[in-house]
Amino acid sequence: MHNLIVQRHATPLTQDDLDSLSRIANAMDAQPLENSPDHAARLRDIRSTGPGMRRSLDAYCREHQIDWAIVPAGLKLRDFRLLAMDMDSTLINIETVDEIGAAVGKKDEIAAITAAAMRGEIADYATSLRQRVALLAGVPLAALDRLYTDTLRLNPGAEALLSAAKAAGLKTLLVTGGFTHFTDRLKQRLGFDRVAANVLGVKDDALDGTLVGDIIDGAAKKKAVLDFCNDLGCDPGEVLVIGDGANDLPMMHAVGFSVAFHAKPKVREAATAAIDFGALDSLLNWFE
Structure with a gap:
């Protein structure tokens, strides 16, 4: 499984952002990151990492100035x-x-x-x-x-x-x-x-x-x-x-x-x- 990490640096992430990104990635849930709860979140167990999803994800994140990364779950x-x-x-x-x-x-x-x-x-x-x-x-x-x-x-x-x-x-x-x-x-x-x-x-x-x-x-x-x-x-x-x-x-x-x-x-x-x-x-x- 993979997780999607999203981060907005200038302003906080909104619930609308998390809802939209969760739909795009078909994620199980979104968890704020402890060290930056307002600006970063982990969307767990995304169901697809294919090019279509990535394009949609990238389009949303570029428009809203959000950095994103798809990483294997548990990677340290x-x-x-x-x-x-x-x-x-x-x-x-x-x-x-x-x-x-x-x-x-x-x-x-x-x-x-x-x-x-x-x-x-x-x-x-x-x-x-x-x-x-x-x-x-x-x-x-x-x-x-x-x-x-x-x-x-x-x-x-x-x-x-x-x-x-x-x-x-x-x-x-x-x-x-x-x-x-x-x-x-x-x-x-x-x-x-x-x-x-x-x-x-x-x-x-x-x-x-x-x-x-x-x-x-x-x-x-x-x-x-x-x-x-x-x-x-x-x-x-x-x-x-x-x-x-x-x-x-x-x-x-x-x-x-x-x-x-x-x-x-x-x-x-x-x-x-x-x-x-x-x-x-x-x-x-x-x-x-």
């Missing part, structure tokens, strides 16, 4: 062994390559390439990344330091999610097409067990417009997740992945449970569940 966070997260626009609030470009007046040019890549419109992610990084030649490292301090912020719920995952015994992986200049600090700050990220070339305390070593594209993200999973001796079905862009799709397809966080449409359609309106830690309500 501790049933997973590994949490893997993307960085840009998932863990943090920005696309770092775009913001670095602002230091040389090229943010709009770079951001257009980034947006197309994240939507899945550019097949060769590695080439698109090299193109963007080439435009960063000459940016001083001090500008990256200021970006981390002044602009980069964790997305809401990030720390709570990671704390809960660690408390449940999960290992954590930050896996990103972004850069070690930021992931090294985030690893230390948040306690990630492992990181996979790209290395920016540097000359005379400024970026030289190159990347050093292998590029972390979609295929490399998938490999990093599965390699860590193998090292842990766990099954890919015991991995929880969170991402937002097309380069996250390979790792999302490879694991048991994937989450699209404020994601591009192509990613949202492929994920097990999506968070469109809420914070990262709202997914904790999905598990019993």
Whole structure:
């Protein structure tokens, strides 16, 4: 059996919402969640999880700004062994390559390439990344330091999610097409067990417009997740992945449970569940 978890973050769920959603999902009953009784509920033992029901459910929830997830009844966070997260626009609030470009007046040019890549419109992610990084030649490292301090912020719920995952015994992986200049600090700050990220070339305390070593594209993200999973001796079905862009799709397809966080449409359609309106830690309500 499966349960349907529904959450509205800005305003409380109404009885009309619960009645409508129960009819759509043909649920046994609706139970408010203890930690958020006005804003979240579990609709138990839904009878169908087919595409027709999901379309109706999604249409209602989008109209009423409700996040929803269908999960196996009894699934617990501790049933997973590994949490893997993307960085840009998932863990943090920005696309770092775009913001670095602002230091040389090229943010709009770079951001257009980034947006197309994240939507899945550019097949060769590695080439698109090299193109963007080439435009960063000459940016001083001090500008990256200021970006981390002044602009980069964790997305809401990030720390709570990671704390809960660690408390449940999960290992954590930050896996990103972004850069070690930021992931090294985030690893230390948040306690990630492992990181996979790209290395920016540097000359005379400024970026030289190159990347050093292998590029972390979609295929490399998938490999990093599965390699860590193998090292842990766990099954890919015991991995929880969170991402937002097309380069996250390979790792999302490879694991048991994937989450699209404020994601591009192509990613949202492929994920097990999506968070469109809420914070990262709202997914904790999905598990019993």
